[in-house]
Amino acid sequence: MRCVVQRVKKAAVLVGGLTVGEIGQGLLALVGVGPEDNSQDIDWLAEKLIGLRIFEDDEGKMNLSLTDVGGEILLVSQFTLFGDCRKGKRPSFSLAAPTEQARELFGQLADTVRLYGVKAQTGQFQADMDVELVNQGPVTILLDSKKSF
Numbered sequence: 001m002r003c004v005v006q007r008v009k010k011a012a013v014l015v016g017g018l019t020v021g022e023i024g025q026g027l028l029a030l031v032g033v034g035p036e037d038n039s040q041d042i043d044w045l046a047e048k049l050i051g052l053r054i055f056e057d058d059e060g061k062m063n064l065s066l067t068d069v070g071g072e073i074l075l076v077s078q079f080t081l082f083g084d085c086r087k088g089k090r091p092s093f094s095l096a097a098p099t100e101q102a103r104e105l106f107g108q109l110a111d112t113v114r115l116y117g118v119k120a121q122t123g124q125f126q127a128d129m130d131v132e133l134v135n136q137g138p139v140t141i142l143l144d145s146k147k148s149f
Helices: 039-051 099-115
Strands: 003-016 017-021 026-032 062-064 074-079 121-122 131-142
Touching: 003 074, 003 099, 017 074, 017 121, 026 039, 026 131, 039 099, 062 074, 074 099, 099 121
Parallel strands: 026 074, 074 121
Antiparallel strands: 003 017, 003 026, 003 131
16 A cells, blocks of 8 residues: 655645535545455554654654644545656556445445544545645655555
């Protein structure tokens, strides 16, 4: 699983002008699922997201996690994270998981994050979404459960 994580003051996902997910302070996580991903990748990513120390402490150092600050998380499915642009100008998405596998694993990720007691919202899988956010910092982190970067 690949993930672009942004520390936000607030974030929302709209589909057709209607808000389907919205959070206050926390993390916006754009999540891509690969065909080799499984429950171990879900557990790794959920634990990493919950424990990622990118919130500032009283001394202004990034030392606190999502749970330390009582933050929320907005998970948005993003198959384009597996886009391959090495050849030509048009990305190939053949490295992304098939739709039903991705839908299942993305749902399991949201459920796993909630098991940690974190308020988690999601976008709408396979929808044309508008994502609004206020990136705090800005802080943006890349994660990959296969550790390819």
